[in-house]
Amino acid sequence: MELFLLAGFPALMAAVVFLLRQDRLRKIILFLTSLVHLFVTISFWQGPRDVQFNPFLGFDAASQLVLTLVSILFFVVSIYLIGYLKEKRRRSNGIFMGCLLCLLSTMTLVTMSRHMGLLWIAIASTTLLSAPLINYYRKPRGIEATWKYLLISSLGIALGLLGTLFLAISAAPVKTIFLADILDNAALLSPSWLKLSVIFLLVGYGTKMGLAPMHTWKPDAYGEAPAPVGALMSGAVTACAFLAVCRVAQICFHAGLQRFVSPIFILLGILSMGIAAIFIMGQKDFNRMLGYSSVEHMGILALGIGLGGGAVWASLFHAVNNAFAKGLIFLVSGNLYQGFRSKKVENIQGVIHRFPVTGIFLILGFIVLIGFPPFGIFYSELLILKEAVTAQRYLAAFFYVLFLSVIFFGYSGVILRMALGRPTEDTPVTAKKENFFMIAPLVILLGVLFFSGVFVPGPFYDLLDEASALLGGR
Amino acid sequence: MGIRILLHIMVVVILSPLLLGITGKTKAFLVGRWGPPLLQPYYDIGKLFRKGNVYSTTTTWIFQAAPVVSMAAVLVSAIFVPFGSLKAPLPFFGDIILFAYLYGLARFFMIIAALDTGSSFEGMGASREAAFSCLAEVVLFLDFIILALLSKSLVLSEMVEGNILSSWQLFGPAILLAGVSYFLVLLAENARIPVDDPATHLELTMVHEVMVLDHSGWDLAYILYGSAIKLFVLGALFVNILVPFHGLPPVMQTIVFWAGMIVLAVGLGIVESCMARLRLNQVPQLLIGAFVFALVGLLVVLIKGV
Amino acid sequence: MSLFLSSLFILCLGAFLLVLLTRSRAMSGLIFLGTLIPGCLLGAAAALGVLIHRAPIDHRLNLRMPAGEFYLGVDPLSAFFLLTITILFLSAGVYGYGYLKSDKERNLSVHYALYHAALISLMLVVTAKNAVLFLVAWELMALSSYFLIMFHDEKKAVREAGYLYLIVTHTGTFCLWVMFLLMARQSGSMDFDQMALASFPLPLAGALFILGIIGFGVKAGFIPLHIWLPHAHPAAPSHISAVLSGVMIKMGVYGLMRTILIIKDFPEWCAVTLLLIGMISGVGGVLYALGQHEIKKLLAYHSVENIGIITLGLGTGLWGQICHNEFAALIGYAGAFLHVFNHAVFKGLLFLSAGSLIRSTRTGEIDRLGGLLKRLPWTGHLFLIGALAICGLPLFNGFVSEWLVYRALFEGMFHFELNGIALSSLAVISLALIGGLAAACFAKAFGAIFLGNSRSIDITHVTENSVLMCVPMAVLGGICVWIGLFPAVMVSFALGAAATMTSSPISSATEGVIIAPLLTAVLVLSILIGTIAILTLLKRTAMKFLPVEKAQTWGCGYAMPTSRMQYTAASFAQPLLQIFRNVLDYRVKGNRPKEYFPEEGEVSSRVTDAAEDFFFRPAFGFIKSLSAKLKVIQCGYTQWYLLYILIFLLMLLVWKMV
């Protein structure tokens, strides 16, 4: 029954939404499905960690972690959408809502899939479903972003498919590529095919996750996508991609390829942070900067997995915090766009004094993104550095710290210049007051961030410990 | 101990203008004049005590407090310096720092009093005074370092008494260099000829004189008296440093000390009559020269093994 | 410990209430004072308790932080700093309340809440016994002080200053991250107590020392890393810059001391570096201050100078520790501790009086002020007390701590071997030079602002500020005089703290040997005050019988002297800056009047900050231009993007498979 509620129900609702006429009804359905989804996910927390519905679908600690993260974020975005889509639009948002609901079900599928082939299908469908979401405004730049997003991610998916095929070939003696079977008799896998498949999988799912050389679609896609879509993609979809990459790492750990794969992860991590550092510095467009910030945080995740040990725990912790932080900052950028009707940094000024609540949340978002203490990202960045220092990878630690400080230059240069000061006369400020639906999600996200960073509840700790044990960390 | 302090201060108060008198007499004698009587400074100060005061409207209480504070600071600094057989009444470990900073206090108040009058001439004098005194203070401290290294103690009287005949064989050059650089500091601190001309009235060239341009009556008297005491105290310290009389019996010490003071006064007169005032941007070079002398002295002490 | 925890609780409560109550102004002011005063007093009581009994107390809260744990402890070292923090925050807070009361259009309760947050984070930094908690409090302190600085955020200069401050402190903090993690790796745990038990090989201690110097030096303001100080202080409101330079830069000193306490044995070159940094920061700070003609920038550079003096004390203490000369180490650290407290008090006093000066005359430019002592008696006299104290002149607290530092340096001279003596004498010379230059600089500042006539602004309607602003200043002035005349109490506290640094209990004999000379010095000072009293009495009685008139200042016969003919701060500093011109980048520009009847001419002189203009600005520009050049990667052509992926794939294949 829960399986249907989690995966099937949203898809069904998507079909219903396609048929409906009025926009308001669609929004309510969206809100209700996300609420149901959230309740079911929470209900799984009490139950045992490893649940097996059928050979293809099941839960383990890591997937439950990502599923909770996805459903909380989706629920918050659904509330935000009620306020966001208020003003009238010529074209009905049927396709938009339908794709969103399908996206929810495919993301649930990704977390639940125990078969590598099924995992690939779910990832591929999340990509295809998010393409129309980016193109909501039908503006030339939006179309260009969608085209680039489609092309690059479909190349990534193709490479992922090749990787899965190579994995299947290497798992020939095992006869199936169920995750459980591969992990149990990992020794039987033929090493050379496995290495080839790991490389192709890493590049494929790395493109989906937005790691360095394959990140080029991210700034365009997040720059042009509407804010809630940006929040969902940067928070939830990348988390699912990260889960897929974790599965690959899990396989490598079980097959004893630790020494083979960790240099690749570290290279990807440092490269992503380097690229992000270059592009955040002096960025002109706020949403593009958030795209690069997502590249940076994915780099930190990859670096954490690469370093192993305590850093795996830290990168999972970071994934959770990053998802909520990205959600928060993207929704804030949505409010900014509603208020200032522009994404350019120079004509958004003095947000604190023009829209006090959004201004405060903008600064809080900055504090969370930068990794200031009360929130979780500070601890995860510190732990990753601790692991780098104890594992005596001084070069990686040096670059890690260097890029973190350059990125800090970039962020504070952009966000603080926007938040403080006074709105200049020519800033095109619409006389709109901030409406409730666009503030409530920010408050919820901040609350969740506060609990995931400062007073970390007990069960959340155990989930993290089990998930990191799964992936070969301490 | 209170009586010895009073005795010490009485000696300083009574005898210090005499030093100025002797210098004035030697300067006049060298140019063939009889010059003013020996007690001329006493007459000047006495005259000023009987005169009324004129206060500028722009000045505040600081203008009147500065002469008093500078006189008192200089008087109190006399307690640390032994005069021949008269031992310093109140020595304590680290009194050279209080000694130097008391002069700093006096100088600080004189400078802000000069700025208080709000005239450009006093300001000129104040800024020059501030500039030169910074360098002079550094040289003074370097001399104290040499003495401290020689005597291994921070009490001024012990530092000076350690300088007996035997120490001259080993550290003769160091003490000589310290003495010479100290003499140059003496000239700079008391506005004697090479640094500043006490007798001139051309404002643009003066340093000390122009700072006291606006003072009158009792304030001017205190300032004159204070500068006389300052010359006396620093001179006494100079004599203590240079003349190794501390090993002799007390009676001989007093005789040699006072003879030294007179020789110092005469020496000052000679220096002033055969040298002209230096240009203002050359005075720092003079003080840097004194600093180098002291530095060489320090190196000698270090090499000789402290 | 309960005292300290209750004060923390009250402050947190106050901050929380203030955040909620952003609407009503009267209430927020009341809550602010209502929680600040008890909080600070309780904190001070806790600190005094530890200082008097010299027994450390600590407390472990079972709050599960991801990496470290919530472990607080107050030992005499942190108690001394805690005392400084509480006293200064209390007086600056009361002053701030008075200062901001008349500011109608700004939302004050947020500012008050941030003030509380800064205070709490500072108290946590000082009492944290766990590296992670220390870093958390350190970053909270940087963040809350950033937003405090940004009070007047409508001005562009303020935003630039805040931006520079945040960047420089945050980059410094990364060095601290690496340092603490290396120490944790060596000792196996994040707690300072376990770290203190571990033994650190000399090369590692050297590396940690360098990281510590950079990380804490950025906060403390050692010369090359001080660039944010002269920008942040003029930007912040004066009660914030008082707290910033009085206490917050001392956290750098505290951090350095805590690291020295943990690592204990260092290679000798560390003490040499500390002394050299002290000298350079001291002399450089005061020389740059001489060249500044804006009151708050001048005071900011003086903070750098006083940090230099503190580092001299620290350097001698460390040297004594390395050469196992307990006595020199003890006095060195005691001098450094006492100067930390003294500097906090008189620098706070100076900034507060500068603030009330700026509040009344609307400008901080020294060259446009003058003759304000008559209009602002309270501010003027308290500024004078602060100026005398900062120059280390005898009757005030600056002298006591400089005397201790001198004593430590001379102690070093007597007992260390050759290069020890050479360096200590160099340090004594530089300290003497600092003393002289500071006296000149503050004579310039006090004389130009408060004495003579007003140079360009009309001061007839300038009035003294409210009592709420003058009382805290008076309290700080009182503390300066009290320590100057009765130093025994504070010196014993400093010695107690220094004992924890040398981790050997000091016998009452050694304490006597140190304090006895100070008591005689106080006796001499009382004789000085007696003589002053007698001389003024003499003069007063004589003046009754002698004529006294009022007249125009004697301008050597010049008939119409105007107030603009007075010596300004720039002209006052010109001879000194001329002497040190090759050390400083001292530029004089402007067209001097040429013909016989010149219509107009103007001269302006400027001292540019070498560290900033020749290293940090170009470095920052280089990073920006590099990132602009590298932006070509995102060139817009999808084909190139796909090629990136293919090339990366082939590279991985070749690297990993072949």
Place this chain on the structure above:
Amino acid sequence: MWLDLALILIVCLGVVILGSSRLGTMIQLFAAQSLVLSATPLLVHPGKHAVVMTMGTLILKVFLMPNLLSWAIRHVSIRREVQPLVGYGKTLMLGGFLMGVAFWISFRLELPVRETSNLLVPCAFSVVMVGFLLLVSRFKAITQVIGYLVMENGIFLFALLLLEKTPLLVEMGILLDIFVGVLIMGIVVNHINQEFGSASTVNLTNLRD
């Protein structure tokens, strides 16, 4: 032996697509290549499973997708491909070089290939490389879609290696996904055409830093 012939034929057709400039011919060439491709499962090891695979590929890649693409061409009314990134001659040379790299890699990796021919892995790699080159070097959106499909054919060749292992459901899922992918690409090409008046991606470059 028949298998090697088919593999070589697929690779040659790929190269011909790379060289051709008219969209119509490219679609027909792609259909031919997919036809040969659908024959290969039967050649490797005939069986019920292989028949289903062949039918799937036939329906999807030989009939459905080419018609969709030609509909898109007619709708978007573009006939001739504009000059590719580096000119036809050089693209072909580059194609040859990439095939060389593919063969070198598969030779170096000495992957254990059991009963099927040792030509399979290199050919699959080279078809993927050719598809990729087509994707990268052309400006017309439709041509890029065709390049993507040729790459899918290459991946399908790899799937032959484990024909009877992967369950049918997964196989069908993969084909379905590719089809949906192409469908959405077609829709987006349609939008591009409405917005920019031509389906060339030359003016799709103003999103840059």
